[in-house]
Amino acid sequence: MIPTYHQLVYAVTRQVPKGRVTTYGAIADFLGLGASRMVGWALNNRVDDVPAHRVVNRKGELSGRHKFATPTLMAELLEYEGVKIENDQVVEFERLFWSPAAELGDDWEFPG
DNA sequence: TGTTTGACCACGG
DNA sequence: GCCGTGGCCAAAC
Numbered sequence: 307m308i309p310t311y312h313q314l315v316y317a318v319t320r321q322v323p324k325g326r327v328t329t330y331g332a333i334a335d336f337l338g339l340g341a342s343r344m345v346g347w348a349l350n351n352r353v354d355d356v357p358a359h360r361v362v363n364r365k366g367e368l369s370g371r372h373k374f375a376t377p378t379l380m381a382e383l384l385e386y387e388g389v390k391i392e393n394d395q396v397v398e399f400e401r402l403f404w405s406p407a408a409e410l411g412d413d414w415e416f417p418g
Numbered sequence: 419t420g421t422t423t424g425a426c427c428a429c430g431g
Numbered sequence: 432g433c434c435g436t437g438g439c440c441a442a443a444c
Contacts (some may be wrong), residue, residue: 329426329427330425330426330427331426331428334426334427341426341427342426342427343423343424343425343427344424344426344427345426346424346426346427347424347425347426349425349426350425351422358425361425362425362429363425363426363427364428366420367425368425369425369426370425371425373425374426379421380425387423393421
């Protein structure tokens with residue numbers, strides 16, 4: 307079957323290691339979609355298996371925190387994984403940034 | 419079936 | 432360096 311946009315986003319998001327973060331744009335670019343907005347939209351359908359809290363915007367801000375059970379849950383989950391959050395923003399975001407294109411490679415494909 | 423809406427990003431002023 | 436605007440594409444209405 308042809309994976310939908312959500313499934314691609316979910317699959318990539320699941321690859322994000324604990325304690326690391328990535329951006330909507332990075333995922334969109336990796337998938338060759340060009341529409342980073344869709345990544346956020348897809349994660350809006352928050353699925354339990356997907357660590358959506360590891361996805362932030364290009365500034366490292368927790369722009370999607372309000373879509374969690376509580377607005378602070380996203381920060382709490384990240385801090386629990388060792389990612390410090392300050393003022394709704396990932397501390398040392400550039401250092402913790404995880405690039406799917408660099409880590410998975412261009413030949414990565416949707417599993418299943 | 420056409421319009422509106424997004425957890426965004428890049429660019430120009 | 433901040434603010435406004437356009438563009439991107441798929442789902443919901």
